[in-house]
C-alpha cells in the first residue's frame with residue numbers, strides 16, 4: 119500500500135488553475151520529489167498535501183485514510199505530517215533542545231529527553247542542545263529544523279525548497295546528508311525544488327511538473343535517458359534536440375545520419391525530435407559529418423562545445439580540455455552507437 123496517494127488532484131485559485139489532474143503515489147520509506155520551474159504549481163501541491171489548500175477536484179490519502187477531498191480538508195495538525203521549509207523557521211528564543219522537543223512537549227520529560235538526544239546524534243550535532251539558533255550556521259539550523267520535524271515520527275515529511283538558502287556547494291552535500299538521515303529513520307518524504315541536482319542527490323523518484331501538469335514520473339536515470347517529451351528532455355540535464363524523420367520502427371533520419379531510436383510513449387507523427395546528450399557526441403577530426411564550432415566553455419576536464427550543423431541546428435558536445443579545438447573551426451563528429459530517445 120502506498121503511503122501517500124494523490125488521485126486526479128486539481129487546485130484552482132479563482133479562474134486560474136494552478137494544478138491539473140495530478141496522480142501520484144509515494145511508497146512507504148521512499149523519498150519523492152516534485153521538480154519544476156518557478157510557477158509550475160509545486161508549492162501549491164505541497165500545501166494541499168499539508169492541508170493548507172482546499173482541493174477543487176480529486177482526493178489525497180495518507181496511510182489509507184482520505185485526508186482531502188473538495189468537500190473535506192482534515193486539519194493540518196491531525197495529518198501526522200512534518201514540514202521543513204527553506205527558511206528553517208526555528209523559534210529564536212528557544213534553545214536547540216526546546217526547538218526539537220516542541221512537537222512532542224506532551225510526552226513525558228524522559229521520553230522528550232531521549233528523543234532530543236537521539237535526534238541530535240542523528241543530525242550529527244550532539245552537544246548543541248543548549249545553544250540558540252543564531253549561534254548555528256545555516257546548514258546546522260536546517261539540520262535542527264529537520265530534527266524538530268522528525269521528533270513526533272511523522273507519517274510523511276514534506277520539504278519545501280529546504281536547501282535553497284544555502285551556498286551551491288553546500289546544497290548537494292546537505293541533500294545527501296538529509297537523505298541518509300531520512301533513510302535511517304525509514305521516513306516517507308516528499309520534497310519540492312526547482313534544482314535538479316538537489317532532486318538527484320536526495321530523491322528515489324522524481325515528478326517533473328510544468329504549468330500545473332505532471333509531465334513524467336520516474337527515477338533520475340529515466341528522466342535523463344528516457345524523457346517522455348521535449349519539456350522534460352530540455353529541463354533535465356543538458357542536451358540538444360535535433361529534427362528527425364522517422365523511417366520505420368527503429369530508425370530515424372537526421373542531419374547526423376540514420377540513428378536508432380528508443381520507442382517513445384506516444385509518437386503522433388513522422389517528424390520528431392531526437393535528444394542527444396553532449397557526452398554522446400565524439401569530436402573526431404577524421405569523421406565525415408562536419409560541424410562548425412560556435413563557442414566553447416571550459417569545464418575543467420572537458421570543454422563544452424556549441425556546434426552548428428550544416429542545416430543550422432545546434433549540437434552540444436564534450437571534448438577533452440587536453441585537445442582544445444578553436445572557435446570557427448570545422449570539426450568532424452561521431453555519435454555513440456546506441457539508441458536515442460525520440461520526443462515530440
Ligand SMILES: Nc1ncnc2c1ncn2[C@@H]1O[C@H](COP(=O)(O)OP(=O)(O)OP(=O)(O)O)[C@@H](O)[C@H]1O
Pocket residue numbers: 131134135136154155156157158159160161162163312
Ligand atoms: N494564493 C494564490 N492566489 C492566486 N494564484 C496563486 C496563488 N498561489 C499560487 N498561485 C498561482 O498558481 C501557480 C502555481 O504557483 P506555485 O506557488 O505553486 O508555484 P511554484 O512551482 O511553487 O513556484 P515557485 O518555485 O516560484 O515557488 C502560479 O501561476 C501562481 O501564480
